Amino acid sequence: MNEPVLNGIALTEKDRRDPLLRPGNSNCGGCGMSNLMQMFRRAAADHELKMVVPACCAAVTGGTFPQSAFGIPTIMSTFASAASVASGLAAVAQLNGEGTRIVCLAGDGGTYDIGMGTLSAAAERNEDILYICYDNEIYGNTGGQRSSATPAGAATTSTPSGKREIKKDILGIMAAHRIPYAASISLAHGDDTLRKLQYALDTRGFRFLHVLSPCPTGWKSEPAMGIELVRLAVRSGLFPVFEIFDGERYVINVEPDFSAEALMMYLSLQRRFRNTGVTEESLQPNIERYWNYLRLMSGRIVPARRDV
Numbered sequence: 020m021n022e023p024v025l026n027g028i029a030l031t032e033k034d035r036r037d038p039l040l041r042p043g044n045s046n047c048g049g050c051g052m053s054n055l056m057q058m059f060r061r062a063a064a065d066h067e068l069k070m071v072v073p074a075c076c077a078a079v080t081g082g083t084f085p086q087s088a089f090g091i092p093t094i095m096s097t098f099a100s101a102a103s104v105a106s107g108l109a110a111v112a113q114l115n116g117e118g119t120r121i122v123c124l125a126g127d128g129g130t131y132d133i134g135m136g137t138l139s140a141a142a143e144r145n146e147d148i149l150y151i152c153y154d155n156e157i158y159g160n161t162g163g164q165r166s167s168a169t170p171a172g173a174a175t176t177s178t179p180s181g182k183r184e185i186k187k188d189i190l191g192i193m194a195a196h197r198i199p200y201a202a203s204i205s206l207a208h209g210d211d212t213l214r215k216l217q218y219a220l221d222t223r224g225f226r227f228l229h230v231l232s233p234c235p236t237g238w239k240s241e242p243a244m245g246i247e248l249v250r251l252a253v254r255s256g257l258f259p260v261f262e263i264f265d266g267e268r269y270v271i272n273v274e275p276d277f278s279a280e281a282l283m284m285y286l287s288l289q290r291r292f293r294n295t296g297v298t299e300e301s302l303q304p305n306i307e308r309y310w311n312y313l314r315l316m317s318g319r320i321v322p323a324r325r326d327v
Contacts (some may be wrong), residue, residue: 038056038057038060038090039056039059039063039068039089039090040053040057040080040088040089040090041087041088041089044080044082045079045080045082045088046080047234047235047236047242048242049235049240049241049242049243049244050232050233050234050235050245051155051231051232051233051234051245051249052077052080052124052155052232054206054245055151055153055206055230055232058206058209058213058216059151060090061213062213062216062217062220063120063216066220067117067118067119067120068091068119068120068122069091069092069093069094069108069112069119069120069121069122070089070092070093070094070121070122070124071093071094071101071104071108071121071123071124072093072095072096072101072123072124073095073096073098073099073101073123073125073126073129074095074097074098074129074160075098075126075128075129075160076126076155076159076160077124077125077126078095078160098128098129098134099129099133099136099137100137101125101129101134101137101138102137102138102140102141102148103140105122105123105146105148105150106141106144106148109146109148120149120220121147121148121149122148122149122150122151123148123149123150123151124151125151125152125153126152126154126155126158126159126160127152127154127155127156127157127167127168128158128161128166128168130150130152130189131152131166131168131189132166132167139192139196141225142193142196142198142227143196144225145198145199145224146224147223147224148226149220149226150225150226150227150228151227151230152227152228152229152230153230154168154189154229154230154231155232155233155237156168156169156170156173156186156234156237156238157169157173157175157234157237159234159236159237162176163176163236163237164176165177165178165182167186167187168186168187168189169182169186171183171184171186171302171305172292172295172297172301173291173292173295173297174291174292174293174295175291180295181292181296188309189229190202190203190227190229190263193227193263194263194266194267196266197265197267198224198225198226198227199223199224199225199265200218200222200224200226200262201226201227201228201229201262201266202215202219202227202228202229202261202262202272203228203230203260203261203262204228204229204230204231204260205231205249205252205253205260206230206231206232206233206246208253208260208272208273211260211272211273215228215262216228231252233245233246233249237291238290238291239289239290239291240288240289240290241288244288247288248285248288251281251282251284251288252285253273254275254276254278254281255277255279255299255306256275256277256282256306257282257285257306259271259275259309259310259313260272260273261313261317269313269316271314271317275310277310279299282302282303282306283299286298
């Protein structure tokens with residue numbers, strides 16, 4: 020489903036003249052990270068930014084010297100060190116009395132797996148960093164191998180018959196660090212996305228945003244269906260949209276209808292789930308279990324509904 024970002028408000032002359040992600044970049048058509056950067060440009064209009072990008076698809080997006088597809092100063096780091104590099108930049112900004120906001124933009128491989136050590140250390144120290152994980156649920160830049168963000172039943176180049184383990188709960192891990200702010204972002208809900216990006220930029224301390232980022236190449240889906248896939252994931256309860264403040268206060272932002280039809284459509288529109296044995300019935304127990312946990316943490320103890 021094609022639709023303008025934020026109903027077109029991010030397509031002004033200022034956005035075209037001074038984008039975070041310049042036209043002509045090398046991103047695949049339908050890349051969720053591209054949509055995220057358009058929204059981020061609107062949220063960051065009044066901020067000076069510096070960005071750190073580890074090895075990931077976004078590192079390729081930047082292009083080769085002396086050209087760059089990024090419209091802000093950007094440092095490319097090793098896979099494991101993005102949060103450490105960002106910590107150094109944040110310390111320099113603080114020492115110099117600068118208002119610069121330091122942002123990490125990383126994929127799930129550099130967040131859930133290889134970068135977890137430095138991510139955890141920066142969060143534990145409550146560094147003044149906004150860490151954004153655009154989660155395409157694979158190692159997209161190296162051929163599409165499984166990561167610990169890959170959902171159960173998804174075929175990858177290293178799990179051709181489907182991954183057996185369930186997806187790691189990255190927001191639960193970040194909440195355990197008691198950071199000021201952590202949230203999940205649905206690109207299909209533009210107003211909520213913009214609000215969270217603005218709040219995260221304005222807040223001090225370590226902030227973490229988890230973005231479900233469609234990858235047509237790895238998900239084996241149509242590029243034009245990316246936003247619709249996110250919407251289906253939210254509707255079905257597969258991707259909860261919520262916030263966590265100080266590791267303790269949970270707020271659910273979007274209530275799903277737990278539609279079995281939406282879950283079935285989500286699976287059927289991606290060839291990565293074909294021939295692996297995963298069905299909406301097999302996913303439903305984990306969806307219900309996690310939503311019962313979320314409702315408990317948010318103080319709304321209502322069992323998740325199962326469609327009959």
